[in-house]
Amino acid sequence: MQGPDWKQRWGGLFFVAPFLLLFALFMLWPIASGFWNSFFNTSLAGVKHEFLGLQNWRDLFGDPAVWSSLKNTLVFTAMSTPPLVIIALLMALLANRKGILGWLLRFSYFAPFVLPATVVTLIWVWIYQPGFGLVNGLLTAGGFAEIDWLNTENRAMLAVVITTVWWTVGFNFLLYLAALQGIPAQVYEAAAIDGANGRQQLFRITLPLLSRTTGLIVVLQLVASLKIFDQIYLMTNGGPNYATRPIIQYIYESGFTSYRIGYASAISYLFFAIIVIVAVAQFKLFSGRGEAA
Amino acid sequence: MTTTTMPTERRSAAPATRPARSGPVKPRWTFAGTATAVGAVILAALWLVPLLWALDTSLKPEPETTRAPITWLPEAPTGDAYRSVIEQGDLIRWFLNSTVVSILVTALTLFVSVLAAYGFSRTTFPGRRVLFGLIIAGILVPPQVLIVPLFQEMTGLGLVDTYWGIVLPQVVAPVMVFVLKKFFDGISRDYEDAARVDGASRWRIVWSVMVPMSRPILVAVGIFTFIGAWNNFLWPFIVTTDPSMMTIPVGLANVQGSYGLRYAQIMASAVLGGLPLLIVYALFQRHVVRGVGDAGIKG
Numbered sequence: 124m125q126g127p128d129w130k131q132r133w134g135g136l137f138f139v140a141p142f143l144l145l146f147a148l149f150m151l152w153p154i155a156s157g158f159w160n161s162f163f164n165t166s167l168a169g170v171k172h173e174f175l176g177l178q179n180w181r182d183l184f185g186d187p188a189v190w191s192s193l194k195n196t197l198v199f200t201a202m203s204t205p206p207l208v209i210i211a212l213l214m215a216l217l218a219n220r221k222g223i224l225g226w227l228l229r230f231s232y233f234a235p236f237v238l239p240a241t242v243v244t245l246i247w248v249w250i251y252q253p254g255f256g257l258v259n260g261l262l263t264a265g266g267f268a269e270i271d272w273l274n275t276e277n278r279a280m281l282a283v284v285i286t287t288v289w290w291t292v293g294f295n296f297l298l299y300l301a302a303l304q305g306i307p308a309q310v311y312e313a314a315a316i317d318g319a320n321g322r323q324q325l326f327r328i329t330l331p332l333l334s335r336t337t338g339l340i341v342v343l344q345l346v347a348s349l350k351i352f353d354q355i356y357l358m359t360n361g362g363p364n365y366a367t368r369p370i371i372q373y374i375y376e377s378g379f380t381s382y383r384i385g386y387a388s389a390i391s392y393l394f395f396a397i398i399v400i401v402a403v404a405q406f407k408l409f410s411g412r413g414e415a416a
Numbered sequence: 417m418t419t420t421t422m423p424t425e426r427r428s429a430a431p432a433t434r435p436a437r438s439g440p441v442k443p444r445w446t447f448a449g450t451a452t453a454v455g456a457v458i459l460a461a462l463w464l465v466p467l468l469w470a471l472d473t474s475l476k477p478e479p480e481t482t483r484a485p486i487t488w489l490p491e492a493p494t495g496d497a498y499r500s501v502i503e504q505g506d507l508i509r510w511f512l513n514s515t516v517v518s519i520l521v522t523a524l525t526l527f528v529s530v531l532a533a534y535g536f537s538r539t540t541f542p543g544r545r546v547l548f549g550l551i552i553a554g555i556l557v558p559p560q561v562l563i564v565p566l567f568q569e570m571t572g573l574g575l576v577d578t579y580w581g582i583v584l585p586q587v588v589a590p591v592m593v594f595v596l597k598k599f600f601d602g603i604s605r606d607y608e609d610a611a612r613v614d615g616a617s618r619w620r621i622v623w624s625v626m627v628p629m630s631r632p633i634l635v636a637v638g639i640f641t642f643i644g645a646w647n648n649f650l651w652p653f654i655v656t657t658d659p660s661m662m663t664i665p666v667g668l669a670n671v672q673g674s675y676g677l678r679y680a681q682i683m684a685s686a687v688l689g690g691l692p693l694l695i696v697y698a699l700f701q702r703h704v705v706r707g708v709g710d711a712g713i714k715g
Binding site for chain 2: 132136137143153154226234237245255300353394398403
């Protein structure tokens with residue numbers, strides 16, 4: 124029999140098979156069928172199946188809603204990424220201490236991250252509420268005018284960004300904290316012996332040693348911010364007047380509200396391409412810098 | 417803020433601890449150190465305020481929540497909001513669904529990812545490199561772009577409004593295979609060889625050598641998978657339409673509408689929805705914090 128031989132050659136496949144099966148069913152298949160659908164006029168029920176060629180793709184480039192929602196996604200990304208990196212670094216520097224205070228700081232900074240989006244948005248919609256919400260309560264107590272944060276076009280995005288920073292900065296904070304704790308104590312002892320003061324240690328040792336981590340966090344954060352949907356959908360539903368509607372919400376609406384499956388798939392692909400470009404470009408940049416360092 | 421003075425206290429104190437016993441105990445108090453601690457606590461307070469405000473609101477009687485100017489502490493704390501939320505809603509049901517879904521996602525993800533990571537790390541078979549490359553490429557695919565075709569597929573499979581419909585797509589986590597494979601690569605082969613001499617099969621080796629040796633990282637990625645599954649909004653939102661199949665995040669999305677302007681009740685449901693994971697996190701904080709470092713979830 125050729126049993127053992129066969130087992131030696133193909134046995135390994137047995138270990139990867141369960142994952143591969145799920146990977147094929149729930150990732151490769153939808154990627155392929157989405158691409159296929161983008162050339163058809165498919166409704167959600169899949170009954171109509173009329174070949175359109177590149178019509179969906181042409182529509183997409185001429186659709187102002189695609190570009191405005193893409194712009195909103197990019198604006199959100201540009202507004203949220205810097206604070207999400209800088210505040211995370213600040214928090215890590217502050218919370219890198221032992222004892223009960225260290226525990227409390229780490230708990231407070233990361234706690235919001237474990238909450239579901241819905242809980243976060245319920246709380247923040249209430250906080251932004253005009254009349255008796257916390258923010259406006261404080262504003263009026265301080266003699267300022269109230270702001271209807273979520274219903275004012277140039278305030279809504281800011282409100283969403285503030286909520287997002289509060290909610291998700293904890294993850295970047297933990298990445299920084301792990302990196303900080305990975306710096307050997309001897310490095311600081313040696314610097315202290317050489318007479319470096321705290322400020323010099325921070326700028327000459329800590330921050331340079333964290334530059335790789337920063338590169339990584341920026342990449343992860345850009346990609347995460349580009350995928351914005353939950354908070355905006357739940358807080359403003361894309362409004363007021365579509366001023367905050369992100370691209371994923373437009374994909375969702377095209378597919379599940381307008382039932383234009385093919386069109387939604389085409390937009391998905393545009394968005395996917397952007398994510399890949401950002402991720403690959405940043406990764407090249409980052410790994411290149413890493414080798415040089 | 418106090419960025420520039422930050423590490424002074426901790427760092428300069430560190431070398432001083434050793435001789436401390438021999439000499440007189442010097443006060444380790446420094447102005448910079450205190451300022452840093454105060455800054456840290458203020459920031460922490462700022463981060464806790466929204467949570468405390470939600471808790472605070474949930475304990476007020478309804479009329480007090482919409483009074484201006486705002487009151488800080490409830491004048492007469494009451495559990496009414498919690499009682500009505502639990503009695504009238506599907507909250508308990510959603511909680512149950514979230515628990516089932518999150519446990520299934522975590523267990524299945526760990527199971528298939530450990531097997532795949534072992535396969536890619538320790539065995540050879542034709543096409544191994546190509547398949548691994550394909551999975552690595554999968555890391556780049558945001559699940560959000562797949563919602564439309566995935567929903568169609570689930571409709572075709574009859575899995576809409578079922579646990580499996582919610583769970584299975586979330587089990588496909590290429591990054592998990594990548595992280596675990598990297599970790600397995602770092603484990604010496606001596607242990608397996610010893611086990612093999614004793615007659616252990618590869619299947620046995622996975623579960624009685626590799627898994628015990630990677631416990632910390634498995635705990636860490638397990639906790640993150642669980643949090644991710646518990647909090648996932650978009651996919652469960654799309655694949656469930658029946659309120660009795662919804663998870664907590666999806667169910668709560670409708671709460672604002674159904675409770676109207678009863679803020680104490682809305683906040684009570686938010687507190688109940690957020691509390692389980694806050695407790696889990698408080699208990700496992702060490703694992704979570706260390707896990708991020710060890711696991712190199714950073715990639």
